[in-house]
Amino acid sequence: MWTWFHKLGSPPHFYRISAWLTPWFAWAALVLIVIGAYGGLYIAPADYQQLDGFRIIYVHVPSASLSLFIYVNMAIAAAVGLIWRIKLAHAVAAACAPIGASFTFLALATGSIWAKPMWGTWWVWDARLTSELVLLFLYFGYMALRAAIDDDNRADRASALLAIIGVVNVPIIKYSVEWWNTLHQPATISKLGKPSMDFDMLIWLLVMLAGFMCFFAAVLLTRVRAEVLVRSRGQKWLKQALQEN
Amino acid sequence: MEFLDFGKHTSYVLSAFSLTLVVLVANVLAARSKLSSRLTTTRRRIASEDKT
Secondary structure, three states: OHHHHHHHOOHHHHHHHHHHHHHHHHHHHHHHHHHHHHHHHHHOOOEOOOEHHHHHHHHHHHHHHHHHHHHHHHHHHHHHHHHHOOHHHHHHHHHHHHHHHHHHHHHHHHHHHHHHHHHOOOOOOOHHHHHHHHHHHHHHHHHHHHHHOOOHHHHHHHHHHHHHHHOOHHHHHHHHHHHOOOOOOOOOOOOOOOOOOOHHHHHHHHHHHHHHHHHHHHHHHHHHHHHHHHHOOOOHHHHHHHHHO | OHHHOOHHHHHHHHHHHHHHHHHHHHHHHHHHHHHHHHHHHHHHHHHHHHHO
8 A cells, every 4th residue: 555655656657657547537527527417407307496407416516526625635635745745745736726726616606606596696605605715715825825936845835734724614615504504505415314316316416426526537637747747857757758758 | 409498597507517618628728738838848958958
């Protein structure tokens, strides 16, 4: 396990393995998202209360789940980089931020589009929405901090601290619908509880979620490879790897 | 165009799905362009190092 972990932390090994893995994740994402979107739009039955408006769930929930998942990944990578001084971990954290920010924006935007016909308003300062907006600002803050510091090592350390401190917002977002009275509905899929959706609706949501996960993996690997190119400046293996391609 | 009809919520459903498509495509393009620009820069730097 640890040998594998250390091997993956080596830039030459990661650069090679990520080049091989990226197309697999990309194609899996494309297939799953197309199937999930088709199933969600045309096969899943309409909700008895929200009618066809509920179909927004097939893009809103995967985006919102990914916005949290990516932040947790970013914080773990930042912590690994900070504790074990693995440079690749900082590259992973840096690559997570723009992807996470885009999914957080998407979760807020699709949520807002869904809120208008259901709640009669685009936005309310409700606990779930506000904490998700804070998450977007955390991503922006992380990227701004990295961009503001010229020295890579200092930028890595400072942004890692911000990522780790900001992780406190993740349980707040997750449990906000239980801790406070909010307009937002409770969790649709829960690990411990029974899902609040019928299986005919749920299956397409799970397919979309799997597709979004594969999409994240493909984009993350591409972005980390770009980071590795800069961070491995002047190293022999990089020259060999580029000559092989 | 019946397949694009989602009753009274058509505009909301289509705009949410379209926005998702735009964000996904933008993510792919941004990541690919970053990788290809850094590959070009790295190749150029290595070539100039080899010359010197």
